[in-house]
Amino acid sequence: MSDVAFDRICDAIVTGQLAPGSKVRDSDLADQLGLSRTPVREALARLIDTGLVEAKPAAFTRITPLHRADVEATLAVLEVLDQLAVRTGVPNLTPDMIALMRTANDDLAQAIRADDIAAALAADDILHGVIVDAAANPLLKRLIQQVHPQIHRIYYRKFSSLRGWQDALEHHDNLIDLCAAGDSTAAAEISSQHRRFLGGLIGELFDIEDNAAAPSQ
Numbered sequence: 001m002s003d004v005a006f007d008r009i010c011d012a013i014v015t016g017q018l019a020p021g022s023k024v025r026d027s028d029l030a031d032q033l034g035l036s037r038t039p040v041r042e043a044l045a046r047l048i049d050t051g052l053v054e055a056k057p058a059a060f061t062r063i064t065p066l067h068r069a070d071v072e073a074t075l076a077v078l079e080v081l082d083q084l085a086v087r088t089g090v091p092n093l094t095p096d097m098i099a100l101m102r103t104a105n106d107d108l109a110q111a112i113r114a115d116d117i118a119a120a121l122a123a124d125d126i127l128h129g130v131i132v133d134a135a136a137n138p139l140l141k142r143l144i145q146q147v148h149p150q151i152h153r154i155y156y157r158k159f160s161s162l163r164g165w166q167d168a169l170e171h172h173d174n175l176i177d178l179c180a181a182g183d184s185t186a187a188a189e190i191s192s193q194h195r196r197f198l199g200g201l202i203g204e205l206f207d208i209e210d211n212a213a214a215p216s217q
Contacts, residue, residue: 005035005043013052013063014152021065050149066157068206072199074150079195081144083188089135090184097130098180105172112165120165121152127172154202
């Protein structure tokens with residue numbers, strides 16, 4: 001039940017149903033989820049480890065706010081992990097794995113046409129997950145999985161209209177071609193370039209929000 005509570009609360013945070021900065025209580029969440037307080041408390045403790053929830057003893061437990069500096073730091077970590085996965089995973093990719101990546105990119109295209117952010121994130125995860133699995137590094141996979149909920153929250157909130165995802169299709173096509181050719185160095189570089197491109201888009205959206213919140217002269 002702890003896993004059930006974790007998945008449901010995590011999804012609510014990623015999709016914004018539990019807004020950044022909002023305070024939460026295990027009793028309220030337990031009632032909403034139809035669960036007892038024990039698995040909810042356990043789930044919140046795990047979510048603190050992922051960085052999605054923060055707590056101050058005897059004061060509050062709340063959904064971690066989205067700050068530009070934190071987002072940039074998370075994206076920087078993902079870029080490094082992603083590069084390692086690509087460099088070590090590409091030499092191990094099989095034709096079936098390459099085919100699965102192409103299918104995932106087709107699914108991403110369909111999700112973009114349907115404006116379905118959840119399906120887009122799932123397809124993107126599958127595509128990149130093929131490379132991570134090929135890297136055959138359990139620690140690397142755990143680290144990437146730990147960062148994923150934060151990345152999903154960033155992408156869900158900042159790309160709710162799927163802005164920027166059309167470019168991802170072309171990037172994925174190029175990435176897959178390089179993977180099929182076994183060029184791990186070029187594949188890692190193009191992957192990093194795209195991560196930085198997405199980071200730039202997210203920065204632009206923070207600028208837009210900052211300007212909208214600034215008092216008029």
